[in-house]
Each structure stands twice: as structure tokens, then as C-alpha cells.
Amino acid sequence: MPSIEPFALFDCSLAHQAIGRSCSNLRDLLEALRTAPDTVLEHHMMRCALDDHFELYEFPNDLARWCWDALGDRMLAEQLGLVDPYQHPTLAAVRATLINMIEDRLWGLERVPWCRPGLELNLVSSRIIAFDTGERMTTLAGLAQALPGMSVRSLFFHVHEARRRRKEGSDDFSTWLGQIGAEPALVARLRAVDFYFLNLNQLRQEFIDAFRSYLADPSILLKVTA
């Protein structure tokens, strides 16, 4: 039987880049969705989770937030907030969904919504730089113990990025726990977490709660203070 590798903890950092382009109205946004590079779409729909400021934002992506805050198009914001890019097989599919949604909205509007100056959506692309921290976990308890102090960037890498990296579409934690023979119910519970809906600190708490139910000594999960 092949030996199972310990869990290798990675951290990551985002390099943000402006593309020198912004949207002032809904038509601009539609045009951007048609033509902007994938890295821009990835950033505003997914990686923006790393820029989240506590729980200041109601929506999980920049496009929904901008439509709500800057354009004042509440209906479209609500629709965009429900687009889960991780449920789409490819970025092209995400793009098609968004384009269709905005085309549909524009079709039904008498006037194109504009934002006032200063509230433009400035398009940003990002690149993820991941690196091995050298930290290794060999048991369920070890992984659980590391969770409270783990950076939100590590969480993003092992949950959000992992869903796109792994063919089976699961996060790194549950995949590894599955390999070491952890309770299938725990593995299933982790995989069922609606991570796109949560900000990263909420996600950490959700995982801690899940681990707590399956640990012999739940007290190792100290209260999150990070």
C-alpha cells in the first residue's frame, strides 16, 4: 500500500495588476466581459475574496458589489451575487453566464445605468504566487490544530484555488483527509461547505466547527483570534 504524504501547507500572495481600463456603465461592463482577459474575470469573480474587508461586503464578487453600490441596479446585483463561478466547468462558461445575464438586463432597461464619477469599476487582473511554507501535518488533529492560526491566504489556496486545480473539484483538506482514512462524514461535510458564499474568516470558522464534531479532543481548536 503506498504511503500517504503529509499535508503540505502552502501560502500564497496575489500580485494585482491594473489593466488601465474602467467601466462607467452597464454597457462598459458588458464590453469588458466580452473582451477582458481571463485573469480579470478570475480576479473580480474569485480572487477578490482575498481583498474582502471583514464583512463589509454583502456579495461574494466585485461585479455584484459594483452593480449594487455604484450603478444602483439592485436586481442585477442580486442576480450576479448568485453566480457561483466554482460551479461552472470553465472560465469561458462563467463569462458566457455573465454576458447573458447582463445582455438580458440591458434588454429590459429603458436607460443604461451609469455610475457617478469616482465610482467606476477599475478592472484588475491578478496572479497568484504560491509557496510551500514547509509546515507538514500528519494527522487529523494536527490539521485541525493548524486551522485557527492559518492565514486566510492559505485557506484560499487550499479551498478556492484547489477546486480549480483539482480535477475532482474538491478542496485540499478534504482530499487529504479522505486519503488518510478520516471519517467519510467529515470529508463530506467539508466538501459541502458553501465556501463561495462565505468570507475567508467565516470559512475558517465553518471548517473549525466541522472538525470540532469529529475530534477526540476538540479543545485543541482554540478560538480564532487571527
Add this chain to the structure above:
Amino acid sequence: MKLLDRYEEVVGPAEVQRLRQLAARLGDRRIVHVNSTRSGGGVAEILGWMVPLMQELGLNARWEVIDGTADFYRVTKTIHNGLQGLPIILRSADLDLHTEINQANARRLNLEADIVFIHDPQPIYLPRFTAKGKVGRWVWRCHIDASRPNRSVWKYLEKAILDYQATIFSMAAFTRPLPCPMFLIPPAIDPLSDKNVSLTEEERCETVRRLGVDPDRPLLLQVSRFDRFKDPLGVIAAYRLVKPYQPDLQLVLAGGPADDDPEGGEVLREVMDRAGEDPDLKVLLLPPDAHRTINALQRSALIVMQKSVKEGFGLTVTEALWKGKPVIGGACGGITLQVHDYHTGFLVHSPEGAAYRIRYLLRYADKRQRMGRTGHEFVREHFLLTRHLRDYLTTLLCLDNPGEGALVA
């Protein structure tokens, strides 16, 4: 104790360890930062901590400062104003002077390095006059709100940017299409510097009393250079609108001189004139090293103002939030990244708006305190020097490994 170890107490040992791990991937890269002053203003402050920390991370980092004449700084101030959108007139003789001084500095400074970061427009033409092969990569770091620049100024700077391999801006809103990558790095503060470190109650009270401020009465404070873009007159107007409702209110406008800002004296005189003889309104011209004094003032304030009409980032906002103070800020530039209505303070668009929010915050102590707590955590997460350093290291890794896909370093 090493410099970085001291930050472990603020951000945790893991954050510091991650910086070391990222930096290790860059080896002993030779890095030079160049700006126009060693003291005064946010850039000099940032470089004051960033260079020693980069050195401690194993990078071979240095800081060079250009020399210039009074006329040169008059021109660079005009360029600065133009970059921030003021209508300005630049004669060709002014531009010639700017490039000549850059040429002279290119000869004088030791710029041999793998990466040279040029901060702001003053030294922007150095690459043009530096021997090829001496510098691996040039990066222009713009700290200024360049969202609506004067066209002629932008055209002049754009020509210089052609010699750069990358640029860094504080916000995407400050960028416009350029032929090289435009990285985004908001600046940050040093929580352990004299400006931000905890003070004893005794030191705080004694310091502000010495300045003629009563530590037991409500204090409004704006700390910034005496610069029209910081709208000190607007702050005075807001204070006067509130004063009838809160007669014990005090206002302090505190600023310092900067070597590269020749307009400061003129604006200070305007502010003094407007302040008049009001004993509760103090205009303080502090020396560039009065960091603990500013610290004491910020900690004594009930509300901190940064009513700028243009702002690159607004480190004074970050400092105030870190000290648990709600901030009323002009809705411009980097202030909008930091001040979120009802969470960390209020964004305002006029002296009347500022006055209204001051009255609100004076009335609701509980909201003031909640915003203060939120602001402190917000800065811990996003605007401390550890994040700033991490962004620089990440940018360096990106420059070393061009491409779009995820990079496993």
C-alpha cells in the same frame, strides 16, 4: 532582537515567517530605492522602514536621494500638482531643468542594481541618463493620485515611463494604459515606529498640554502637510459649523515642512489667517521628526479628519484607524480604500458634510468606539508594513517570472 522579530507581536510569528520564506526565493537581489527627500512626507517614511526590513530579509537594498535646486523643486511641485489634476503651466525651460537635474543625479548616484524603484516623478528621468546594463529592471512607483492628470504633465511623464519595465500604483483608479505592467500596492504604516507605537497616558497628556491642547476636551485633528489638496480651510469651515453645537470642541491642524514642497509656507499663511484668534484652534508647524508628538495628538483626538480633495493614499488615515479613531475623510483617492461609511468613519464631499458627520460622531460615543475597533482590525489585516513588504516581494517574483498563470515559487 532583530527588527522583524518585533513585528511578530503585532502580526503573529507566521506572517513574519512567510515574509522570510518569500524573500528567500529572491536571494540577495540588489535593490535601490530612489526618491527626492529623506524626511517629510509619506514616501520618506515608508522608505525609512522598508529599506532596513528588506536588508534584514537578505535583500541587498539601498536608498538613494536625489539632489536638486529650489527651482527644481518648484518644477517638481508643479508636476506633482499637474499629476493630481490642477491646471498648471510648465514652460519648456522647466522641463529642461527637470531633465538636467535628473541627468546630473544619474551621474552622481550609485544606481548599479538588479532592480531600481524610482519613487514619484521627481527622479523619473534617471533611467534615460543611466548607462545601459547598469540596472537590471527599472520600476516606477507612483504614490500620487494620478486619476485625472493634467494632459501635458502626463505626456511628459509618459515619455519617461517608456524606459521602465514595470510601474506600481497605489490604486487601479490612478492608472491609465501604459506599455508596461502596472502593479497595484497600497502603502502601509509601521506599527512600531514612534508615530504609531503605544504611548503612556502620561506622555500623551503631557505632550498635548505642552501644545496648548486640553486633553480632557473633545479634539478634532487633521495631520497633513500644508497643501491645498488637503483642504485645511475646509476643515476649519467644518469646525466652525460644529462649534456652536459643541462649544468645548478644539481643532488642531498639524503639519510639517517637506524639503520638496515649496508651496507649504504660502498655504500655512492662508491657514493661519483663516484660523484667526480662536484659542481653541491651533495650527502647528511641527518639525519632520515630531513623530511622537503626532502620535500623542492622534491618540488624543476624538475624531480624525483627512478632508483631502486629492489624496494618493492618506497614511494619516491609516495611522488614525490604527489608533482606534474614526476618520472623516474626503471621498477621494486612497481614502476611499480605508474609510467605509459606518464601519471605519465617513466619506464626505464638502465642509458641510464633514460638519454633519462630526456632529454625528460627537453625539454617539458607542458608534465612535465601534468604528475605532473595526478600523484597528482593518489596518492590522490590510495596511501594515508586513503586507506592504509581501506585496513588493510578490511583485519582484512576478517580474522574475513573467506570465499569467499561477506561480508556485
